[in-house]
Amino acid sequence: MTTTIAPRPEAPTEVELDRVTIRFAGDSGDGMQLTGSQFTRTAAAFGNDVSTLPDFPAEIRAPAGSLPGVSGFQLSFASSEIYTPGDEPDVLVAMNPAALRTNIVDLPAGGALIVNEDAFTGPNLTKAGYATNPLKDGSLKSYTVFEVPISTLNARALEGLDMTAKQVDLTKNFFALGLMFWLYERSMDPTIAWIDDKFGKRPIFADANKRALKAGYAFGETTEMFHTHYRVAPARLAPGTYRNVTGNEATALGFVAASRLARRTLFYGSYPITPASDILHALSGYKDFGVKTFQAEDEIAAIGAAIGASYGGALGLTGTSGPGIALKSEAINLAVMVELPLVIVDVQRAGPSTGMPTKNEQADLLQVMFGRNGDSPIPVVAPATPGECFEMAIEAWRIALRYMTPVVYLSDAFLATGAEPWRIPDLADLPDIGVGNATDPNGFHPYDRDPVTLARPWAVPGTPGLEHRIGGLEKADITGNVSYDPDNHHRMTVLRQEKVARVADSIPDLEVFGPPEGDLLILGWGSTYGAIRSATMRLHGQGHAVAHAHLRHLNPFPRNTGDVLAAYRHVLIPEINLGQLRLLIRARYLIDAQGYNRVRGKPFKISEMEEQALRLLPQR
């Protein structure tokens, strides 16, 4: 069905919806990320629950109009609690033929498609690989298509401004945003305030973007192209103060909080790498919190400096993605040997090698568990949602400080760039993670251990009487002197293993959502949380005895993990890798856990989680 533009004779119908998923897709120069994030802020501020999935190419500016240059931003907003950015869009906004071609496969039949008709020119169609114009050849007949001459209408709205045609064209994303605001009854005010703030010093651009936004809104209102507009009521979220955060933002905030809670300076050493760089950007803006950031010459220098800072009594932190972890491995092992607190952030992306830098994957688990020489145990934690990145960043530091050990914090591209409303915690509810330095020279030995945690003392330079030497060579138990004694090496290897195993004494039990026993347990970790949780809720609605458990601690596992696994007939472990957690679970608990493994650079859909669970559930 194709509609044409005509003046509106009567008021449009209003329809109440529980949830809407929109995908903005365009050229990477079209400002789709900005458009999506503006809609997200507006929906979140209105009180909807929101979840987002930015999907952008690694190329900063691939050739205009080309297929690799397509950038997308999907967001879901709802009047009830949601856990994912939606399996598929209800509405696709395609700014050019390439965006249409790469995204139309995800739009279900009957879905709404809004296209910038002006961009469907011969050259653009050719670049997108279309032999005929899909707007004319009937290939889109299963969708509700709205052809809007966005470029032309937008240019008309900006007439009279002293701007080049190219500058005018750059504002057309605001026209599309304005149209969507009208369609979903959203206020333009937050975006207008944002534009004023952003372009305050260049009034002409502020004016242009506002005109574009308002023109889009007015277009929806005055033409009869759209017969309906939609209302999504605010969600009933738990009481509290909320803000929108991405995982990377929450991670950075969590580390600043950890620095306060430990009463120590935060030092962040990092080398730019997608998708972890935003953590460096955020932390380098927190100088008023005494945060020291260091953009190192390479990944090794970044972790070396973090180890040096920890040695000096600060919170030495480093962050990277999978390829950077490979480079840091030797230095991580130095931290294992010298038993200094250190947190290593791995924002995972699709590998191996350079892989797909902006795409999501969970395939570094075994790398961080085992990718080092010798027996080299390290605690590993993994947040499940963007908001949870905050508390897991603090948890990583709690473990590192209490046990004097490097800790790996495994995030991923989906968590890092995805956003959701986050209930801002009360500072009084955050844990005290402070530990003291060794100060007493009487009977001081650098490798003495706390009898409970097996942590060695943190004796920082500047402390009189505690002068001592540490390093990567094997240490004699207690004295810390260099030792090649065979029995000592065995004892120290076991001690390092036991120390990490004892972390399990201070972590919470694995929680189960759903019946405490039954037909199926779906066990997940990391960013697959939303899809698994949503699917489990749907299956509960169908009367299935299925439960969801999500691991935040991957080494060591919570104490009750074996008991939880044993309470269900089947265990399904969906992962965006070829079965890494499953390997660990099978080895540790000797159970026949089933896997569901897809590595497409994308998050799982709720529907595929449901489908996979149904495979293992009794027919109803």
Add this chain to the structure above:
Amino acid sequence: MTMTDGLSAENAAVIQLTRKDFVSDQEVRWCPGCGDYSILAQTQKTMPDFGYPKENIVFISGIGCSGRLPYYMNTYGFHSIHGRAPTLATGLKAARPDLMVWVITGDGDALSIGGNHVLHSMRRNVDLKLVMFNNRIYGLTKGQASPTSEMGKRTKSSPEGTIDHPVIPLSIALAAEATFVARSVDTHTEHLQGTLERAGRHRGSAFIEVLQNCNIFNDGAYREFTDREVRDDRMLVLQHGQPMIFGKDRDRGIRLRGLQPEVVQLGNGVTEADLLVHDEAAPDPYLAFMLSRMWWPDFPVPVGVFRDVARPTHDELMTAQIDKAIAQRGEGDLAALLRSGDAWTVE
């Protein structure tokens, strides 16, 4: 956190430490006759002069024979991994500007596996004193060519002679914008002590090359010009503000011809006024770079301080930015930070 402020050099007299205070209880385990013994002894002798309490001094090393030195110093010490000592020093100094940080390294550790970190720690002017033991060979791994081994050198890994052109350590340090660059010799104990002392008093990155003899795998590497009988004739001791004169009889000097240095005999119309005058504080390192390339037998080998200039250090600049942020915005308020952006309240 314990944050003892570093005491100034003027406190040396008050603190009253001696060489013995810097000797650790560990047995020294270099090969008998190794040049490292002398470097260790001169280092221990120099330390009391700085007036730093020994708990405020840290020695960080990489891998190689030189890497063992921290074990023998009764200060804080960190024997890290191959080539990475400057990175640990950078982080330590950033976190703890109050500490005096020494990096102990070798020609392989600093210029092969760790070359990148030397470059960047120097250009940042991290306040560390990097002492590079240059024996022109890999000793700990039993005799392979190093990045300073001479072209054509036959070693275990280059039986037909190495085909890799060597690097000149001080040229690299100068190109990396080090603010203090010097050279000394393991056996020239007084000169070495004086050089270490100068380096220790410098604020910023100091690069000290010590020509060091490996009597097992590269014995006599520098004998031709460092031996007592010939050194005065074959080495040039640099002194700031002084003309470049050398020779047992102080009868030869270095003159500039075009852009090239040349050795001249004093007399027959050539006077001291014709000679180059050493200027370690020159804003541009042209002279120092030229000196770094002079080598026996074409030239006497220069030792001493090639360059000593002032530039703000990495930790000073880092601290200044933090102080400025706090002065402008006040001490960070965590509750306000968490609420920043568009926050809304659900009743």
